[in-house]
Amino acid sequence: MKYMKIVVLMALGLELLGCDNINSKEAEQDFAIKFVKKQLPIVYDENTTLVDISKNNDLLIYKYDIKNIDAEELKSPEAEKLIRKDILELYCSDDKDIAQLKKAFSNGMQSDYYINNEMTLSITIKPADCKK
Numbered sequence: 776m777k778y779m780k781i782v783v784l785m786a787l788g789l790e791l792l793g794c795d796n797i798n799s800k801e802a803e804q805d806f807a808i809k810f811v812k813k814q815l816p817i818v819y820d821e822n823t824t825l826v827d828i829s830k831n832n833d834l835l836i837y838k839y840d841i842k843n844i845d846a847e848e849l850k851s852p853e854a855e856k857l858i859r860k861d862i863l864e865l866y867c868s869d870d871k872d873i874a875q876l877k878k879a880f881s882n883g884m885q886s887d888y889y890i891n892n893e894m895t896l897s898i899t900i901k902p903a904d905c906k907k
Contacts, residue, residue, distance in 0.1 A: 803879050804830050816840075826889075834899070835880040839888045846895045849888060859898050862886060867905035877902060 808828055817825040827838035841849060848854060866873060866884065876884075883901040887894055 800833075800879065804833075804835075807879060830880065833880055833882040835876070835884040837884065837886045839886065841888050841890050841895065844890070846890045846893075849890065849895050855896060855898065858886070858888075858896070859900075862898060862900055863904060866900050 808830060811828050815826060815828070819825065822841055822843050824840045824842075825837060826840045829836045829838070862884075866877070881902070883899060883904070885897060885899040888896040888898075
């Protein structure tokens with residue numbers, strides 16, 4: 776799954792941070808984001824490239840550049856449902872790297888999809904979504 780690359784990178788950043796003496800949650804988040812930003816852009820496939828990563832109030836935000844897909848197709852309920860399902864499957868898994876990510880970013884994650892520098896779709900996953 777394409778999202779696993781970034782989760783592993785983020786978890787590696789968080790793990791490396793655990794070796795340091797930085798104890799604040801914000802410092803942990805900043806370190807992990809900085810670690811991943813050094814790897815950008817990350818090309819997942821011919822259509823999807825992760826171009827930025829940030830945070831806002833304990834929410835991890837991914838920015839993707841989408842190519843070769845029509846904006847209306849990406850905004851369709853079917854596409855959104857499929858993308859949300861894929862993200863939920865990963866985010867709600869019992870994977871130890873995901874658990875570390877959820878601990879650091881306790882308000883969840885948001886995936887923003889851009890076509891021609893215009894946000895076309897945004898999907899936010901909160902920890903409570905895993906209980907549904």
